Amino acid sequence: MTDDLIQPEATGDEIAFEGALRPGSLAEFVGQPKVRGQLEVLLRAAALQDRSPDHILLAGPPGLGKTTLAMIIGTETGRAVRLSSGPAIQHAGDLAAVLSALTPGDVLFVDEIHRMARSAEEMLYLAMEDFRIDIMVGKGAGATSIPLELAPFTLVAATTRSGMLPSPLRDRFGFTAHLEFYDPADLERVLHRSASLLGVPLPDEAIVELARRSRGTPRIANRLLRRVRDWLLVHPGSGELEGVREALRLYDVDEAGLDRLDRAVLHTIAHRFRGGPVGLSTLAASVGEEADTIEAVVEPYLVREGLLARTPRGRIATPEGLAHAGVVVHPTLDERL
Numbered sequence: 444m445t446d447d448l449i450q451p452e453a454t455g456d457e458i459a460f461e462g463a464l465r466p467g468s469l470a471e472f473v474g475q476p477k478v479r480g481q482l483e484v485l486l487r488a489a490a491l492q493d494r495s496p497d498h499i500l501l502a503g504p505p506g507l508g509k510t511t512l513a514m515i516i517g518t519e520t521g522r523a524v525r526l527s528s529g530p531a532i533q534h535a536g537d538l539a540a541v542l543s544a545l546t547p548g549d550v551l552f553v554d555e556i557h558r559m560a561r562s563a564e565e566m567l568y569l570a571m572e573d574f575r576i577d578i579m580v581g582k583g584a585g586a587t588s589i590p591l592e593l594a595p596f597t598l599v600a601a602t603t604r605s606g607m608l609p610s611p612l613r614d615r616f617g618f619t620a621h622l623e624f625y626d627p628a629d630l631e632r633v634l635h636r637s638a639s640l641l642g643v644p645l646p647d648e649a650i651v652e653l654a655r656r657s658r659g660t661p662r663i664a665n666r667l668l669r670r671v672r673d674w675l676l677v678h679p680g681s682g683e684l685e686g687v688r689e690a691l692r693l694y695d696v697d698e699a700g701l702d703r704l705d706r707a708v709l710h711t712i713a714h715r716f717r718g719g720p721v722g723l724s725t726l727a728a729s730v731g732e733e734a735d736t737i738e739a740v741v742e743p744y745l746v747r748e749g750l751l752a753r754t755p756r757g758r759i760a761t762p763e764g765l766a767h768a769g770v771v772v773h774p775t776l777d778e779r780l
């Protein structure tokens with residue numbers, strides 16, 4: 444299991460806490476200028492023509508704002524958002540129940556759509572394209588299908604694994620938003636906003652330090668902010684910057700913002716596999732974590748930071764990654780690159 448502090452998925456009481464910090468409009472949504480611009484045009488064009496916006500796929504690592512954007516799409520278009528998720532759709536019947544309950548213009552948000560049952564996919568294709576489904580009644584030779592008209596709706600789906608979606612499904616979205624990790628400057632804005640909403644006034648230098656070590660992820664930035672708030676409560680009279688450093692040390696977040704699992708992955712490649720290449724499943728087994736988590740959560744950030752690279756023969760630690768794991772190799776001697 445990924446370390447509690449840094450894992451990008453929301454946990455326990457955090458869901459309520461996140462609700463309070465969630466930006467409510469596109470204007471309040473920090474960063475991701477490209478996605479914001481694309482969505483603005485798409486939503487405005489639909490409003491001008493008084494129709495439901497096209498189906499939208501939100502792709503990217505956890506904690507970057509996919510759920511937030513889905514809610515914003517509802518608010519900006521003045522439509523109700525109905526919530527479902529891939530793991531909750533285990534049979535075509537589960538999907539039929541969700542779709543048939545929609546009212547005209549609804550936004551249907553399906554989180555983790557890559558985990559939806561294969562048996563529901565065909566039904567979803569038809570629903571997205573023609574706003575109708577065929578319900579099968581009976582079995583074997585006597586089975587018949589009854590067509591059911593649906594209310595026009597907009598599907599907003601989120602995935603951390605867009606590569607796992609079958610292409611007929613991907614093709615049915617009018618627009619795919621690729622969410623990227625946030626720059627430190629954008630995370631500083633997220634943190635300033637959250638700090639003022641939480642009533643934790645932090646000076647700029649403390650916010651800068653926290654943003655730099657939040658793994659490019661607003662959810663992690665907000666979570667670290669809560670831990671810093673706790674630390675300062677328990678240590679009254681301490682400086683805020685000291686609070687940031689001590690809280691992060693306590694929760695095992697290093698100077699580069701890497702957590703225990705990030706470091707375990709780098710360390711394993713660097714030391715056990717002599718820098719790589721190593722295959723994903725071998726790597727996952729060596730660090731005792733699910734291959735999915737390594738691929739969707741750990742790797743994207745290490746790749747973006749230039750610490751790990753994916754090659755056709757497997758994962759390798761880059762010279763910077765090796766250095767982070769305490770091994771120094773001169774790049775010109777590195778035959779793996």
Ligand SMILES: Nc1ncnc2c1ncn2[C@@H]1O[C@H](COP(=O)(O)OP(=O)(O)OP(=O)(O)O)[C@@H](O)[C@H]1O
Pocket residue numbers: 451452453460461462464465466471472473474504505506507508509510511512554601603633661662665
């Ligand atoms: N652009 C942003 N500006 C301000 N806060 C943000 C932004 N994006 C995300 N957040 C904050 O980060 C938290 C996590 O965001 P959200 O739940 O939308 O992520 P997600 O990508 O849907 O994650 P998951 O895939 O795990 O559901 C939210 O509570 C929100 O407060």
